Amino acid sequence: MADTARLNHVVIAEDALPVAGQQERLLALNLRDDGDSGVVNGAVGSDVLITATPWPADRDPGGMLVCEVSGDEVCCRAADGRNVEATVLPRQADVFDRVRGIFESDVLRHSGVAILGLGSGGSFIARELAKAGVGRFFILDHDRLEIANVSRHECGLSDVGRLKVNAMRERILDHNPGAEVHVSSERLTGESRGKVQAQIDETGVSLVIGATDNRESRLLTNRMCLTSKIPLILGGVYRRAYGGIVQRVIPDLTACYQCYVQALPEQAGDYEISSESAAAAVAYSDRPVIPQPGLSSDIVPIALLMAKLALLELTAGRSPAFAALGEDLVAPLYQWINRRETDTDYANLTPMATTVDHLTVLRWYGIMLPRLEDCAACSEKYLATDSEGFFSG
Numbered sequence: 001m002a003d004t005a006r007l008n009h010v011v012i013a014e015d016a017l018p019v020a021g022q023q024e025r026l027l028a029l030n031l032r033d034d035g036d037s038g039v040v041n042g043a044v045g046s047d048v049l050i051t052a053t054p055w056p057a058d059r060d061p062g063g064m065l066v067c068e069v070s071g072d073e074v075c076c077r078a079a080d081g082r083n084v085e086a087t088v089l090p091r092q093a094d095v096f097d098r099v100r101g102i103f104e105s106d107v108l109r110h111s112g113v114a115i116l117g118l119g120s121g122g123s124f125i126a127r128e129l130a131k132a133g134v135g136r137f138f139i140l141d142h143d144r145l146e147i148a149n150v151s152r153h154e155c156g157l158s159d160v161g162r163l164k165v166n167a168m169r170e171r172i173l174d175h176n177p178g179a180e181v182h183v184s185s186e187r188l189t190g191e192s193r194g195k196v197q198a199q200i201d202e203t204g205v206s207l208v209i210g211a212t213d214n215r216e217s218r219l220l221t222n223r224m225c226l227t228s229k230i231p232l233i234l235g236g237v238y239r240r241a242y243g244g245i246v247q248r249v250i251p252d253l254t255a256c257y258q259c260y261v262q263a264l265p266e267q268a269g270d271y272e273i274s275s276e277s278a279a280a281a282v283a284y285s286d287r288p289v290i291p292q293p294g295l296s297s298d299i300v301p302i303a304l305l306m307a308k309l310a311l312l313e314l315t316a317g318r319s320p321a322f323a324a325l326g327e328d329l330v331a332p333l334y335q336w337i338n339r340r341e342t343d344t345d346y347a348n349l350t351p352m353a354t355t356v357d358h359l360t361v362l363r364w365y366g367i368m369l370p371r372l373e374d375c376a377a378c379s380e381k382y383l384a385t386d387s388e389g390f391f392s393g
């Protein structure tokens with residue numbers, strides 16, 4: 001039996017309360033914070049007696065925590081007679097009360113987004129969109145969480161060894177219990193692209209976020225969205241995360257990711273090598289490539305703008321606050337530099353404190369990248385060809 005000597009607060013899931021015809025339930029108590037608080041989630045046990053009738057004064061609780069339910073009120077007493085504060089967690093908790101000054105939560109409740117890649121950036125974006133009230137998710141990642149991921153990921157050591165999609169599904173539901181979350185552990189490749197595209201189409205999302213960490217998967221994601229006519233937000237960081245780019249792709253309107261690769265090949269070729277597998281994929285025959293991941297704080301600015309652009313797209317003018325932001329975020333491509341990294345074009349940038357007229361660190365810059373007439377993905381010539389083809393650049 002759980003020791004309630006130091007218990008001061010208990011959270012009771014609504015599913016744990018007696019239903020019609022029930023008078024009492026014996027349930028388990030999961031203690032946390034060294035016994036200061038506990039959770040009753042409906043699991044059968046012998047720690048908590050939840051009763052729909054008044055507790056007789058002469059009845060021995062037998063060491064249990066007794067919780068009397070009267071209408072919407074729950075009164076709990078420990079075995080030693082102390083009153084214990086209680087919070088009832090509804091099945092559909094209204095956790096969005098504080099965002100209604102920006103937009104009504106119903107605006108996003110029926111919106112759906114696909115997030116491909118749940119690394120440091122994708123996991124942050126998933127969490128932020130869940131907190132904002134997005135109601136439907138399709139999340140995809142084939143990896144398991146490793147110890148080395150923890151310093152940059154939304155999940156921690158307790159999730160090591162789990163598939164990232166399963167761990168992040170719990171994170172999403174922890175912030176938005178009413179969300180519908182579809183998961184896939186499929187690896188996105190040329191062979192699996194058709195299956196992944198079918199999964200996205202079946203989920204009925206209206207936006208795709210490409211948060212994968214390699215060029216091939218980004219090109220595949222780009223081609224899928226062009227084929228399905230779904231807006232795409234792509235993001236990536238440069239090596240050691242000294243900066244990064246965010247691109248918004250609106251099919252038939254803006255430049256696509258392939259346009260970016262063709263127009264700015266050197267910039268598109270500068271991306272973070274954050275893992276052994278990523279290093280092996282680009283290693284040279286005569287010398288290895290060493291993983292050099294960046295800091296979480298250097299990745300978050302890129303992920304945060306991706307989340308902002310996602311909310312802008314999903315609200316589609318239905319939020320006055322975000323409609324105003326739409327007047328600023330009109331470029332198809334954005335660049336951010338975290339620091340003046342040596343051996344790059346940005347090593348000698350003018351320090352931010354001395355000028356507002358030149359490119360500096362820690363500022364976003366919009367780039368008006370035009371669609372390319374000879375783009376190997378979005379030009380009319382190539383869209384008419386085999387939809388399974390893609391240009392690797």
